[in-house]
Amino acid sequence: MNLRADVISPLDMFKIGIGPSSSHTVGPMVAAYEFRNSIKEDLKVTSNKSEWHITVELYGSLSATGKGHATDGAVCAGLVGMIPKDADPDKVWQVKPDLDANPIVVIDGIEIGFKPENDIKFLGWMIDNQGLPHPNTMRFILKNGDEIVREDMWLSVGGGFVERYDTEAGKRISTNKWQNDAELPYPYDTAHEYIEQCKRSGLAPWQVVIANQEARGLSEKELRLKLGEILDVMEGCIDRGLREEGILPGGLNVRRRAKSLYEKLQSGSPPAWAGNDLRPSVYAMAVNEENAAGGKVVTAPTNGSSGLIPSVWRTLKETHDFSRETMENGLIVASVIGALVKVHASISGAEVGCQGEVGTSCAMAAAGAVAMLNGSVNQIEQAAEIGIEHHLGMTCDPIMGLVQVPCIERNAMGAVKALNAAALSLASDGNHLISLDKALSVMKQTGLDMNEKYKETSTGGLALG
Numbered sequence: 049m050n051l052r053a054d055v056i057s058p059l060d061m062f063k064i065g066i067g068p069s070s071s072h073t074v075g076p077m078v079a080a081y082e083f084r085n086s087i088k089e090d091l092k093v094t095s096n097k098s099e100w101h102i103t104v105e106l107y108g109s110l111s112a113t114g115k116g117h118a119t120d121g122a123v124c125a126g127l128v129g130m131i132p133k134d135a136d137p138d139k140v141w142q143v144k145p146d147l148d149a150n151p152i153v154v155i156d157g158i159e160i161g162f163k164p165e166n167d168i169k170f171l172g173w174m175i176d177n178q179g180l181p182h183p184n185t186m187r188f189i190l191k192n193g194d195e196i197v198r199e200d201m202w203l204s205v206g207g208g209f210v211e212r213y214d215t216e217a218g219k220r221i222s223t224n225k226w227q228n229d230a231e232l233p234y235p236y237d238t239a240h241e242y243i244e245q246c247k248r249s250g251l252a253p254w255q256v257v258i259a260n261q262e263a264r265g266l267s268e269k270e271l272r273l274k275l276g277e278i279l280d281v282m283e284g285c286i287d288r289g290l291r292e293e294g295i296l297p298g299g300l301n302v303r304r305r306a307k308s309l310y311e312k313l314q315s316g317s318p319p320a321w322a323g324n325d326l327r328p329s330v331y332a333m334a335v336n337e338e339n340a341a342g343g344k345v346v347t348a349p350t351n352g353s354s355g356l357i358p359s360v361w362r363t364l365k366e367t368h369d370f371s372r373e374t375m376e377n378g379l380i381v382a383s384v385i386g387a388l389v390k391v392h393a394s395i396s397g398a399e400v401g402c403q404g405e406v407g408t409s410c411a412m413a414a415a416g417a418v419a420m421l422n423g424s425v426n427q428i429e430q431a432a433e434i435g436i437e438h439h440l441g442m443t444c445d446p447i448m449g450l451v452q453v454p455c456i457e458r459n460a461m462g463a464v465k466a467l468n469a470a471a472l473s474l475a476s477d478g479n480h481l482i483s484l485d486k487a488l489s490v491m492k493q494t495g496l497d498m499n500e501k502y503k504e505t506s507t508g509g510l511a512l513g
């Protein structure tokens with residue numbers, strides 16, 4: 049069954065995780081956690097031999113930039129049973145050094161040999177002499193002595209989403225609940241259909257999503273409860289980022305700037321023409337500095353682009369005194385745009401470059417802002433289209449594979465663009481030349497045409513220094 053935009057929940061798009069990357073940190077941690085669970089049955093099988101051993105192979109972009117993105121540390125955390133949403137970041141990053149010192153993973157009382165510095169292998173762009181099924185491919189191998197007991201391939205497809213790859217059938221298998229085939233009251237798979245459903249039903253743009261999610265078993269109460277937790281993590285992340293200072297980890301010697309910029313802002317020292325408009329930039333940088341430091345963030349839709357939405361929401365809350373419900377409604381509408389991009393283009397920097405991460409986030413933030421400011425569904429679609437259109441072709445070329453340069457400032461720029469896109473659409477009547485659906489097909493094709501070196505490989509562009 050092809051994935052449709054209307055079944056993707058706001059809780060799929062916004063996931064609490066840890067930095068620095070949703071595709072290279074959160075996804076691999078989830079895949080390792082899933083592999084850990086899947087081998088429990090294998091371990092029960094009695095055998096003459098009991099010399100269990102795990103090897104993890106990282107391919108493609110995970111190999112090229114995995115060290116900078118802490119993929120190895122994330123895999124270790126998943127293998128010992130941690131999942132991103134509940135994990136304490138301080139404990140996550142201690143697992144790998146602990147395993148290097150004492151190379152044993154214990155599952156249901158059974159000891160399995162696993163020494164990260166030897167058993168995590170950073171490999172290339174071919175697997176078994178064939179191309180990769182996805183730029184972010186992993187293979188987990190469980191052995192008993194020399195015998196391979198299980199060999200599973202996993203794909204990290206962006207935004208913390210993972211899929212298992214069935215090598216025999218050549219099929220990608222989602223671990224999400226998307227296979228739920230409940231009939232939806234307001235089905236849509238394109239922006240055009242979403243607009244039509246909103247208009248035909250007379251419902252607010254967020255109510256259409258709520259009704260669909262209720263049909264899939266997620267009540268409005270439960271959805272709002274979880275969105276409240278997500279807003280809390282976003283707020284907490286800005287606050288922490290505005291308090292912390294020092295050098296970010298990874299060896300690039302990037303200094304945290306959000307705190308000192310915020311202090312200047314409060315003392316009124318920015319140039320008069322900049323004024324308070326620096327707020328969205330500073331809030332976005334605060335979040336992305338936290339992300340770069342491996343802290344707790346919300347994928348929005350990815351970790352690399354986690355700063356825009358918290359920043360836009362905080363800025364508008366300060367200027368408009370929004371209620372929590374309004375802010376939740378904004379997240380719901382933003383998630384529709386993220387889902388449309390995921391289905392019709394990609395939210396993975398390794399697949400389509402940074403247009404898929406910061407570009408998508410900008411479109412989501414712009415659409416959510418218009419919804420919170422009571423714009424029409426046409427204005428919501430227009431704002432999202434502006435957000436995407438003006439990121440088309442943006443490459444992903446993080447220096448040293450770290451989610452720092454250009455990522456942190458890129459979120460600041462994206463937040464400003466999102467607010468501008470929202471303002472432009474609110475000042476117009478929602479009629480515009482290029483539809484969001486058209487922009488997404490251009491985005492997908494642009495990503496396909498983009499040279500591999502600009503798709504999260506750190507082998508081109510800014511990454512070359």
Ligand code: SF4
Pocket residue numbers: 352353396397401402403405406443444445446451452454455458504
């Ligand atoms: S450049 Fe963009 S897509 Fe690439 S890692 Fe940074 S934020 Fe993500």
